[in-house]
Amino acid sequence: METLAMHISNGIIDGPVAAIFAALALAGLTACVLRGRRDLDDRLAPMAGLVAAFIFAVQMLNFPIFTAGVSGHLLGGALAAMLVGPWVGALCVSVVLVVQALVFGDGGVAMLGLNITNMALLGTAAAYLLIALMLRVLPRTRAGLAVTAFVAAMLSVVVASQGFVVQYWLGGTTDLGSNLAGLAGTMAGTHLLIGIGEGLITATTVLTVAKVRPDLVYALRSLRTPTTPAVPVSGGVR
Amino acid sequence: MGAGHGHVLYRESDSPVHRLPPEVKIVAMVVFTLAVVATPREAFWAFGAYAVLVAVVAALARVGPRWLLSRALIELPFVLFAVALPFLGSGDRVEVLGLRLSEDGLHGAWNILAKGTLGVLASLLLAATTTTRDLIVGLDRLHCPQVLTQIATFMLRYLDVLVGEARRMRVARISRGDDPRFLWQLRGFAAGIGALFLRAFERGERVYLAMLSRGYTGRMPAVWQGEGAASAGQWLVAATVPVLAASIAATAVVLS
Numbered sequence: 001m002e003t004l005a006m007h008i009s010n011g012i013i014d015g016p017v018a019a020i021f022a023a024l025a026l027a028g029l030t031a032c033v034l035r036g037r038r039d040l041d042d043r044l045a046p047m048a049g050l051v052a053a054f055i056f057a058v059q060m061l062n063f064p065i066f067t068a069g070v071s072g073h074l075l076g077g078a079l080a081a082m083l084v085g086p087w088v089g090a091l092c093v094s095v096v097l098v099v100q101a102l103v104f105g106d107g108g109v110a111m112l113g114l115n116i117t118n119m120a121l122l123g124t125a126a127a128y129l130l131i132a133l134m135l136r137v138l139p140r141t142r143a144g145l146a147v148t149a150f151v152a153a154m155l156s157v158v159v160a161s162q163g164f165v166v167q168y169w170l171g172g173t174t175d176l177g178s179n180l181a182g183l184a185g186t187m188a189g190t191h192l193l194i195g196i197g198e199g200l201i202t203a204t205t206v207l208t209v210a211k212v213r214p215d216l217v218y219a220l221r222s223l224r225t226p227t228t229p230a231v232p233v234s235g236g237v238r
Numbered sequence: 239m240g241a242g243h244g245h246v247l248y249r250e251s252d253s254p255v256h257r258l259p260p261e262v263k264i265v266a267m268v269v270f271t272l273a274v275v276a277t278p279r280e281a282f283w284a285f286g287a288y289a290v291l292v293a294v295v296a297a298l299a300r301v302g303p304r305w306l307l308s309r310a311l312i313e314l315p316f317v318l319f320a321v322a323l324p325f326l327g328s329g330d331r332v333e334v335l336g337l338r339l340s341e342d343g344l345h346g347a348w349n350i351l352a353k354g355t356l357g358v359l360a361s362l363l364l365a366a367t368t369t370t371r372d373l374i375v376g377l378d379r380l381h382c383p384q385v386l387t388q389i390a391t392f393m394l395r396y397l398d399v400l401v402g403e404a405r406r407m408r409v410a411r412i413s414r415g416d417d418p419r420f421l422w423q424l425r426g427f428a429a430g431i432g433a434l435f436l437r438a439f440e441r442g443e444r445v446y447l448a449m450l451s452r453g454y455t456g457r458m459p460a461v462w463q464g465e466g467a468a469s470a471g472q473w474l475v476a477a478t479v480p481v482l483a484a485s486i487a488a489t490a491v492v493l494s
Contacts, residue, residue, distance in 0.1 A: 033383045033385050042446075042447075046392060046446035050400075050438055050442050052389050052392070053392070053393045056393060057400055091386060095386055095389045099373075099390060102373065103361060103364065109271040109272075205431055209435060213436065
């Protein structure tokens with residue numbers, strides 16, 4: 001019964017551990033702000049906003065997982081890493097988390113550091129490392145891109161869920177004793193299922209965008225040969 | 239979008255709490271939550287005092303208890319986690335209603351329930367009295383990095399774009415003979431999610447370019463014009479709640 005929404009609410013993890021992770025998240029975000037500022041140009045600014053809005057909307061969709069009697073939602077870290085890169089991507093997810101904590105009470109404000117570490121930093125970093133690796137290994141076809149998006153999204157969700165297990169192990173307010181392994185198992189299992197849903201949504205979205213506006217996919221930028229002009233516009237936007 | 243930049247949780251009103259500048263409310267809410275979390279869980283009276291504080295602010299903001307409580311259901315998942323703790327926790331067992339429960343687990347469950355609920359209520363009060371536009375202005379005045387406020391600004395505006403595009407696509411599907419009912423609506427929605435994203439982006443990009451051509455540089459005019467920034471008096475008024483909460487927390491720590 002223990003997984004559900006991934007936003008940790010107040011009082012689940014004790015103060016000192018929350019403070020350590022808040023510092024960690026702050027350091028990570030500072031790095032992202034510094035690097036992200038360089039990335040954020042005229043094309044990426046509206047994209048970052050839309051990715052954040054998309055993640056915000058998608059996080060409202062809850063997947064019921066009947067076997068475990070719980071539900072969980074998408075994280076969007078892989079989608080963000082794919083479309084706007086790891087730095088701005090982590091910022092997008094963080095913004096979503098901050099607004100949800102401040103306004104919707106989803107995830108405690110005092111636990112923001114933990115949530116940002118799990119979902120924004122850990123999830124996006126795992127996703128981007130996988131994307132970078134797989135795009136080099138897999139053939140540069142639509143299928144290759146789809147598999148990359150799917151696997152990166154699925155595994156990043158599981159990695160983020162294990163972040164919670166580590167945090168609970170370090171500073172859970174209730175000692176679960178040997179049940180901690182059970183917690184880790186349940187978290188991994190349910191989030192593998194969530195990850196499949198997340199992978200499907202990420203793969204469809206990325207494929208569509210890559211087909212129509214490949215210039216918008218950050219992860220494909222480094223792979224393109226430098227001689228290709230960067231703006232293949234379709235749809236009469238500009 | 240035009241007129242209303244409110245959101246589902248915003249309650250239009252003209253109470254003293256609504257009139258406070260957003261940055262003051264954000265700081266007050268964060269400090270209050272930190273004080274609640276820092277309170278030792280055995281200090282039951284302290285949580286009662288916090289609840290009274292929340293009730294007073296809610297009354298001042300003219301937010302009814304029914305509205306607050308029905309929206310606090312968002313934390314239900316973690317309440318379920320809390321219910322499981324007395325059964326899973328280790329250590330000393332106590333007899334409650336014929337069940338042998340972990341004492342540590344019971345305290346943990348109470349801890350999550352009390353602190354979680356108070357945190358949710360505090361953020362709901364912030365949401366009920368502050369529009370999202372003001373929220374971002376507040377974050378900017380608190381020196382939140384501009385990259386973040388810019389992403390947040392676009393996120394909140396594009397949410398409406400996304401919802402609007404989704405509605406248009408649904409109407410388009412239906413007018414072409416699709417007759418979605420119940421769960422099958424999901425299939426059409428899932429198949430079109432990539433198209434939805436692209437359409438929303440291209441719409442959003444046009445809006446963004448229009449903003450650029452009208453002199454947008456990454457901050458909204460309300461921020462750099464500096465009107466309505468909090469005065470010292472307003473900071474003092476709003477400080478009452480977090481200061482009270484902090485003293486309750488300090489007393490509870492000293493007593494325990």
